[in-house]
Amino acid sequence: MSNLPPKQVSASISHDHALFTLPHQSHLSINQKQAKTQADSKAAGIIESHKEKTMKNTNAKSTNLPLILLIASLAAVILGGVYLVFNLHTPNQNNGSASLAVETAPPEPTVPVLAPVEPTAPPEPTPAPTAVPAVDPVDFVNSIIDPNQYRTWISQLSGEESVLINGQESKIDTRYSYAMFSGQNNAKAHEYMLQTIRQFIPEEQITVEPYTYVDGMGANTWYNIIVTFPGQTHPEQQVLFTAHYDSCVVFEGNPLEYAPGANDNGTGVATLLEALRAFNQMKFGKTLKLVFFTGEENFQQGSKAYVEQHAGDQIVGVINMDMFGTDKDGDRCLELYVGGLTGSQELANLFLNTIQKHQLNLKADYLISNAYDLADQKSFWEKEIAAITVMENFLPDYSPGGCETGMDRTDHWHLPGDKLEAVNLEYAFDIGRAGIYTVLELAEAQPVTR
Ligand SMILES: [Zn+2]
Numbered sequence: 001m002s003n004l005p006p007k008q009v010s011a012s013i014s015h016d017h018a019l020f021t022l023p024h025q026s027h028l029s030i031n032q033k034q035a036k037t038q039a040d041s042k043a044a045g046i047i048e049s050h051k052e053k054t055m056k057n058t059n060a061k062s063t064n065l066p067l068i069l070l071i072a073s074l075a076a077v078i079l080g081g082v083y084l085v086f087n088l089h090t091p092n093q094n095n096g097s098a099s100l101a102v103e104t105a106p107p108e109p110t111v112p113v114l115a116p117v118e119p120t121a122p123p124e125p126t127p128a129p130t131a132v133p134a135v136d137p138v139d140f141v142n143s144i145i146d147p148n149q150y151r152t153w154i155s156q157l158s159g160e161e162s163v164l165i166n167g168q169e170s171k172i173d174t175r176y177s178y179a180m181f182s183g184q185n186n187a188k189a190h191e192y193m194l195q196t197i198r199q200f201i202p203e204e205q206i207t208v209e210p211y212t213y214v215d216g217m218g219a220n221t222w223y224n225i226i227v228t229f230p231g232q233t234h235p236e237q238q239v240l241f242t243a244h245y246d247s248c249v250v251f252e253g254n255p256l257e258y259a260p261g262a263n264d265n266g267t268g269v270a271t272l273l274e275a276l277r278a279f280n281q282m283k284f285g286k287t288l289k290l291v292f293f294t295g296e297e298n299f300q301q302g303s304k305a306y307v308e309q310h311a312g313d314q315i316v317g318v319i320n321m322d323m324f325g326t327d328k329d330g331d332r333c334l335e336l337y338v339g340g341l342t343g344s345q346e347l348a349n350l351f352l353n354t355i356q357k358h359q360l361n362l363k364a365d366y367l368i369s370n371a372y373d374l375a376d377q378k379s380f381w382e383k384e385i386a387a388i389t390v391m392e393n394f395l396p397d398y399s400p401g402g403c404e405t406g407m408d409r410t411d412h413w414h415l416p417g418d419k420l421e422a423v424n425l426e427y428a429f430d431i432g433r434a435g436i437y438t439v440l441e442l443a444e445a446q447p448v449t450r
Pocket residue numbers: 244264265296322323
């Protein structure tokens with residue numbers, strides 16, 4: 001939580017401000033006290049440096065300490081003495097005609113010397129002016145999000161390190177939806193998510209939405225988690241930033257026992273959690289919702305339920321983050337599932353422009369007809385809602401302008417080996433940033449004042 005220290009900002013502003021304005025009487029007494037406490041040499045230096053300013057100071061008469069008079073008298077005597085001894089006076093600089101100056105310049109410059117005593121030290125910080133500069137949204141986000149915290153989220157979500165849930169230590173061995181919502185002790189990811197989100201977000205902005213998934217065995221009740229930041233100017237328009245937090249193993253092992261899902265989709269969930277830590281101090285023109293889906297590994301049940309439950313919502317764009325922690329060939333190339341909707345293509349173009357604008361050094365495959373249709377963006381496409389999914393270079397694609405290699409995907413997809421150690425955190429964090437910055441733009445994030 002590395003905030004800018006507001007007091008320091010205020011102090012420097014009031015300091016600068018005071019230097020360019022006439023000191024008030026209340027400042028003068030403080031200054032005098034300060035001046036006494038400072039070393040004589042330093043004070044003298046400051047007096048000299050301020051002489052020119054203070055000669056114009058019409059408030060000079062407001063102090064009449066004996067000290068002033070003494071110095072003034074001394075100055076007058078010295079200057080007078082100098083005048084008498086050398087019969088010279090200081091010509092104006094850059095004035096070439098010194099002989100003329102001898103005739104015309106009387107010794108009156110001694111009079112303003114009375115002034116320079118008082119405006120020595122800068123004034124004490126006074127109550128800050130309200131003009132604290134607004135911070136650009138991206139700069140603000142950058143001051144909050146943190147690669148180490150990003151790593152910690154993934155580590156905790158994938159059972160690498162234990163967590164305290166309702167005061168009890170446990171490990172999240174699996175986030176398989178069937179395990180999370182049946183009370184298993186090794187699958188408390190839903191409780192963990194809620195507890196974590198509540199650290200940053202007021203309760204009235206958090207909703208937990210149940211949905212029913214009927215499979216061959218019967219009905220299951222699972223839950224999505226939604227965090228809402230109401231829009232300031234266009235609240236009816238909604239931008240969604242989404243990630244599924246369930247996991248599974250398919251090709252090996254038992255998902256009820258162990259499915260770490262560090263890459264799929266710890267990378268996406270951790271991105272949204274980092275975003276929360278910044279967004280909770282920001283305002284947006286449009287309504288911004290961060291949606292944590294479940295049931296994705298069971299044919300996108302969570303996002304399917306969401307679009308049904310929110311059929312009346314005006315969703316203007318969905319940025320879905322899903323599994324982007326593999327870059328074995330080091331080309332920093334990712335994959336966008338764009339599809340055919342014009343709105344989705346505008347989102348993808350904005351995402352790519354954002355990468356350029358912020359020099360994130362990432363490239364992307366841009367998949368339209370051959371986009372992967374087993375991710376949460378598909379639920380929105382089916383309702384003609386603009387949406388893209390951001391993923392690592394998972395599918396073969398040789399379109400010009402994208403990734404040079406056909407594909408560069410995890411070796412641990414839906415396997416017990418999908419652990420933190422296999423995640424390229426630097427690459428994933430930068431892709432997460434691209435997603436966050438894109439969302440800032442889409443939701444019309446406002447400059448931040450604190
Ligand atoms: Zn996934």
